[in-house]
Structures are given as C-alpha cells and as structure tokens.
Amino acid sequence: MSASLSRIYPLLTEAQIAARVQELGDEIARDYAGKDLVVIGLLNGVYPFFADLTRAIKLDMDVNFMRVASYGHGLESTGEVKILTDIDKSIRGRHALVVEDIVDTGLTLHKVRNLLLDREPASLRICTLLSKPSRRRVEVPVDYIGFSIEDHFVVGYGLDLEGKLRNLPYVGIYNPA
Numbered sequence: 744m745s746a747s748l749s750r751i752y753p754l755l756t757e758a759q760i761a762a763r764v765q766e767l768g769d770e771i772a773r774d775y776a777g778k779d780l781v782v783i784g785l786l787n788g789v790y791p792f793f794a795d796l797t798r799a800i801k802l803d804m805d806v807n808f809m810r811v812a813s814y815g816h817g818l819e820s821t822g823e824v825k826i827l828t829d830i831d832k833s834i835r836g837r838h839a840l841v842v843e844d845i846v847d848t849g850l851t852l853h854k855v856r857n858l859l860l861d862r863e864p865a866s867l868r869i870c871t872l873l874s875k876p877s878r879r880r881v882e883v884p885v886d887y888i889g890f891s892i893e894d895h896f897v898v899g900y901g902l903d904l905e906g907k908l909r910n911l912p913y914v915g916i917y918n919p920a
C-alpha cells in the first residue's frame with residue numbers, strides 16, 4: 744500500500760465522513776418512518792459506507808446487496824455495466840433505497856434503477872456517498888448525496904484503485920502523475 748499511498752491527497756477526513764453519514768441517516772430515518780424499507784447496497788465499493796449508513800438509520804429495515812461491475816481496468820469507465828449478483832428478495836410493493844459509493848457517469852445507477860423499477864417497488868430512491876456531477880452521461884435522480892466533488896479520481900472508504908485501497912478509512916484524491 745505504501746507506494747500508492749504517497750500519491751494520495753486527503754479530500755474527506757474520517758470525522759467529516761462520519762458527521763455527514765449521521766446527517767444522511769437522520770434524514771433517511773425521518774423519510775422512511777413507518778415504511779417497509781429495503782436498503783440495497785451495490786458491492787464492492789459501498790461496503791464501509793453501507794455499514795456506517797445503515798447503522799446511522801435508526802429504523803427497522805431489510806438489507807440486501809447487488810454486485811455490479813462498471814469499470815474494466817484502471818481509472819476510466821468502460822461504459823459497460825454488468826450485474827454480477829442480484830438481490831435475493833422481492834422488492835415488489837416495498838420501499839427500496841439503493842446505496843452506492845460514487846455516481847460518476849450515472850450509467851451504473853441508470854441500469855440498476857431501471858432493473859429494479861421493473862420489479863414494481865412502492866418507491867425507489869438512491870443514496871450515494873459521493874457524486875461527480877460534471878461527469879454525468881445520463882441523468883439519474885439521486886435523492887441523498889453525501890458530498891458533491893470535482894472531477895478527481897478518488898480512493899479509500901470503499902473506493903478502489905484496481906481493487907486496492909478500499910480499506911483506507913478516509914477519502915483521498917489519487918494523483919497518478
């Protein structure tokens with residue numbers, strides 16, 4: 744990890760992330776009080792955010808996961824989105840909240856959203872830790888956003904560089920130069 748760590752500049756500290764996650768959790772708990780909520784995490788990148796966010800939402804809920812792959816190799820999107828593992832429960836008539844680490848082009852969530860909407864949930868909303876609005880290629884409604892960021896490649900707190908650096912406890916900008 745040490746070689747790549749020297750190329751990382753801190754963007755969001757652990758304390759900043761924790762404070763924002765609690766705010767999102769409070770807001771989501773208010774919005775879904777009394778509802779049958781299924782929170783769906785998009786693996787792998789979402790794992791630390793998902794664990795922290797779901798514990799910050801003081802409500803009963805089902806948790807479930809989808810595994811999707813949207814990046815081939817390196818830093819650029821291939822634009823191709825594959826569902827590697829689907830959720831294993833019905834969301835028909837239930838309130839689904841999809842949780843993602845980062846919305847970049849929007850292609851991943853566009854596909855996931857359409858797939859899930861076909862299953863007729865009572866509602867479908869999206870929560871992401873990070874959003875890069877300047878990179879959008881398709882419009883996708885994102886209901887809860889932790890932080891909007893500039894167009895940097897970021898790593899840590901679930902976000903990876905070719906599979907590594909997900910376990911950094913903070914979010915940093917990766918500078919390959």
Ligand code: XMP
Nearest residue numbers: 813846847848849850851895896897902903
């Ligand atoms: P799209 O383009 O479909 O991308 O909205 C969503 C997925 O792309 C990955 N992604 C990143 N991963 N640092 C990363 O480690 C980044 O800056 C970054 N931008 C996009 C990520 O897997 C996300 O789920």
Ligand code: MG
Nearest residue numbers: 786787788844
């Ligand atoms: Mg991802």
